[in-house]
Amino acid sequence: MPTTSPCECNTIDELTAGLRQQGYFADRRLATAVFLALKLQRPLLLEGEPGVGKTELAKALAQVLWRQLIRLQCFDGLEQREALYEWNYAAQLLHLRAAEGQVPSSELEQEVYQPRYLVRRPLLQALETPAPGALLLIDEVDRADEPFEAFLLEYLGEYQVSIPELGTVRASVPPVTLLTSNRTRELNGAVKRRCLYHWLDYPDREHELAIVRALVPEAPARLTEQVAAFVQQLRSAPFDGNFQRAPGIAETVEWARALVALDTLALDPEVVQDTAGILFKQRDDVAALNQALAAEVLQVAAQGGGAN
C-alpha cells in the first residue's frame, strides 16, 4: 500500500495513522517510542516474545517513511566482515598484479584501498543510502554472540563506521535503526545505552481484533471476534500455565486464515483441537490444547466478551 508522500510524522497521531495505513496497528506507547526514535535520531531496541510484530514494525515503518529497508539478520558467528564491510581481496590481488612494475609502490597501496574494492555490507549500505535514507533492521541481535555487539557500538552511537584503510564513513542521512531481540540472552549494557528501549507486549483484545480484521478481511465478523477472545484467554491466567509458549499475533492471524480456509463460521472445541498446530509450535503445547480445555477456554472467552 504505497502512500503518495512520505509521512512527516510530526506528531504521534500522524505516525500512528501512517502505520495503520500500512496495516500495522501500534498502540500509543509503542508509537511514542518510535516517534522519539525518529525525532531524537536514536536507534530503537525492541524486545518481546516471538510473534508480537517486531520485524513487521520495521517493514511498515520503512513504507511510511519511504525509506529503503535494509535488513541484517543476526546469527551465531556473525562477523564484522558480514555486517559492516569487507575488502574484495581477489580484485585487489589482480590490481596488484596488473600494476606491478608500473606504479611506484608508495602509490600502489593507495590504489589498492579504493572504495571500489570495498564490499559493502548492511551497516555500511545503510550509512551510504542517499536521502531519504535507509531504515536498518538489525534483526534478532541476541542470536549473534556477545563479541559481535562491540562492532555495532560505533554505528549505534555516532552513525559512522571506521575503516582503517579509508577513514571514517559517516551517514549523510542518519538511518532509522531498529534492533530486535527475543531476549534469549541479556544484551550488553553498552548497546542498550545507545538505544531507546521498548518492550513489545501482546496486544490487548481490541488491538488484536483490529489487526485480525485488517489482515484477514474475508473472515466473518463473529469468527474474528471469537478468535481474538480465544487467543487472549490462552495468553492469560489461568490457561497460560498449560503452555510453554503463548501464541503471538502472527499465529492468531495465521489461525484466522486457516479457519477461513476451512469454511469455519464459529469456533467449536473440535475445530480448535484440529487446528491447534497453527497456534502452537511445540508438540507438548499442541497436545495440551485438547477438546476439554478448548471448550473451557471458549466458554470463558464468550463470557469475557459479554462482560466487556
Added chain:
Amino acid sequence: MPAQLSPAPERVVQLGDARHGKLAGNLGAFCRMLRRAGVPIDASRIALAQQALNWVGVAQKDDASAALEAVLVAREQDRAVFRELFDAFFRDPKLANKLLAQMLPRADGHARAPKRRPRVAEALSPPKAQSAPAKEDAIDLDAAMTASQVARLKTADFNQLTASEYMLVERLVRDIPLPLPTVAARRTHGGTRGARIHWRRTFGSAAQCGGDVMALHRLERRRAPLPLLVLVDVSGSMERYARLLLAFLHCATARTQAGGRGLAVRRDVFAFGSHLTDLNAAFRLADTDAMLLAAGQAIDDFAGGTRLGASLAQLRERHARRLVGRRTLVLLVSDGLDTGEPEPLTKELAWLKRHTRTLLWLNPLLRFGGYEPIARGAAELHKAADGMVAVHNVTKLHELAGAIARLLKT
C-alpha cells in the same frame, strides 16, 4: 537543538519558561528516585529524557510516561517499577518516597563495622582441638524453638568457608581442572587449518612480498566450551554437600578452561528443593564467600523436601531459554530422594533430556559399588542421565571432583 523544536511549538510555549524550569528539576528528582529503586540511569539519559519530553510534551500524561519509559528503561524487568514510580511521583512525590522505602531492602548493613569472615576468624585464632560446638540454649517455648530451628536450618549451612575448607576447595580447583567439553564455535580466528581462507591476512602477507601469495592463511573455527547449566539439590539429605559443591563449582567454572583463546563459559546455576531458586546473581560474584552468602540468602527452601519434578517444571516454564540450542551440558547434583510425584518427574526429565546435549547426574550420597537406584526418583534419574557419579563420603570431595572430571572427559 531549538531549531528542531519547531514542529511542536504550541506545547512548549504553552508551558512557559518558569514551569519548564520546574519540569527539569522534577525530572532530575524522578530519575534519581528511579536510580535508587535500582534502575540504572546515567546523566546522559536524563538529558535525553528532557529532550524526549520537549518532543512529546507533558499535556498527556500517558504520552509523557511512554516517552520517559522508552528513554529511561532498558530492561523488561524494570518496567513495572518505572510505571509504579511514575504514577506515584507525578501525583505526589512524597508518596513515591514512601513507596520507595517499602520497595527497598533495609540498607543498614553498611553502617555496621564489617563482620569478620569465618575464614579470617579461623586463621586468626590459634589452632585448637575440636571442641564440642556450643549448644544452642533451648529454653524457649516450644513454638518459638521450632521456628528458630527452622530459621537456623535455612541459613546455617550456607556459612562462609572456614580456612581449611577454603584451602580444600582451592586445592581441588587447582589439582582437578574440570575439562568442560568444547565444540567448534561459529566464530573464527586466524590459524593454519580450516576450510576458509583468511583473505585479509593472506593479502597482507602477499603485499609484503610484492603481490605474490606465498602462504595461504586460514580461518580456523574457535573452540567454545558448551554452555553449562548446574542444578543443585539443597534438600535436607543434601545439606552437608550442597555448600561445598557450590563452592567448588563456583571456583572450578569461574575461569575459562577452554585454552587461552577460547570463549568464556556460559554458566547458569539454580538450586532446587521444593522449588527452583536462581543463583546466577550470586554466582556472578567473584568471591566464593560472597557467593555463598548471597546464595544462602537467596535460597529459602533450604533443607526442605526435594520436589525435582516441580522444580524442573519451573525451569521449563520460566528459564527454558537458558538451555541454548540443545548444546547445554547439564550437571544435576542430587541424591535422587525425590518426595514429589513420580509422574511429572518422568515427564520433566524427558523434556530436559530432549533439550540438552548431555545430562550428568552427580550423586554424592550413594556408594560406587553395588549401587542400585531403587528409590523411584533415583530410578528415573538413572534412566534419563547420560552418566552418573556417585561418591559416598563428603570429606573425599576430591574423589567427586575427580569423578566429574573423568566423566566429562569421556
